[in-house]
Amino acid sequence: MEDVQTFKDQLALVNIQLESDKDNADLLTLKGELEELISLTEQAAAAAAEPKKSKGKGKEKEKAEHAANWQDSGEYRAGMDCMAKYKDGKWYPARINQVVGSQESPLYTITFKGYTSSTNVPVSSLRPHDPSAPIPVPVKRPAELSEREKEKKKRKGEKWMSSLKERDQEARSKQNSWEKFGKKAQKKGIHIAGLEGKSVFRTSDSPYARVGVFNSGHGMKDFDKMGKHKFARPLDEE
Template sequence: MDADLETYQVQLSQVDLAISSDPDNAELVSLRSELKELVELTKSAIAAQAEAASSKAESSSSSRKKDASAPTHSWSAGDECLAKYSSDGQWYPARITSVGGSADNRVYSVVFKGYNSTELVKSSEIKSMPANHAFVTPVSNKRKLTKAEEEEREKKKKKNEKKVEAKAAKAKEQTAKQATWQKFAKKSEKKGVHIAGVAGTSIFKTPDNPLGRVGVTGSGKGMTEVATQAKHKFASRDEDNL
């Protein structure tokens, strides 16, 4: 359109030049009038086109800013959502258990309802759950156990249960013995019977002499006497009598 305007302006200048030589030429005067009108119309069209382009650019820029400023959904652990199941690519109700990754590339750990395995999904694989969404349990891709495998698993389960019961019974027995001993010690203490090792004293006792031997409290014997070491003296003898 700019090229058309330039052409009209050149033609108008040529007509003006011709009219200056022949001002009474009605045909040239009419042509000049038409060219002036075309020039004005073209200028108006160019201005309108520029205004429309500017308005469109502003609208597009505003839309981009709005999209950029619009807050994205912030997910956190415990939120209910719809997540894409990797086995079939379908969306199922799930619960977010943890959030990881960077701010630009979030990774969510989810557990599908009715399916206890955990799966990692990206931001594009998670969305809000609609109010009228029908609950559908995802189909597991795990292999079904054979009858023999089921029986073996049941045996292991019962064996582990017996081990747990045995450990619990042993711990209970040990606790009962400990309680009985503590009860006996308290009764003895009330009766004035001193039991070494119960009232915070040791059953072993040593004399003041660091070289003394250890004695046992309540054994009925005194402390072991410390023997004094002395050099043995040999008696002199008459060699002639031998």
């Protein structure tokens, strides 16, 4: 494009000179040549720019398609078998369930062979699959661990029983103290109801006895006998 601008500047100078000398054959020839050069140069530049433009569009389209399907274009894809690094630092056979995260920082959801739980790991924790690698056997809970739990429950039960015994002993101690207090009171001639094991609401063996509070200090209450009610005839009816 710089050549085109140079040709245009030269053409402008030729036109200025032709204004004072319109019939100059050399200037007219030079003008025609410059106009032809400008036209050819512009056509060549347009032809060169068109393939670049279409090529750029193709690259953009390819880039967009790649960005849309980046999960399927990496080294590790969903459904592939691989070797994955475990917490203990060792590598075990695993299967990739899906690819998550972003194209810049992908994460791989894997399941170790022989297990059912899944976990997400970065690409640095993956290696190509090794068919000769043994499949790990799921670690069962050791028997001594259950024995520990049994021992723990046993100790907890013993502690609870000990607490019950302490509370029972405390209740018995209070009961004994109360009985001793009652016996001392009886020796002094003070009767405390309930210490002899007899109810304060007890009655005699007589079928005609009435219920009352024993040793309350009050006699039995007398009630008026209820007789048959007699209705008197009103005076107006006579």
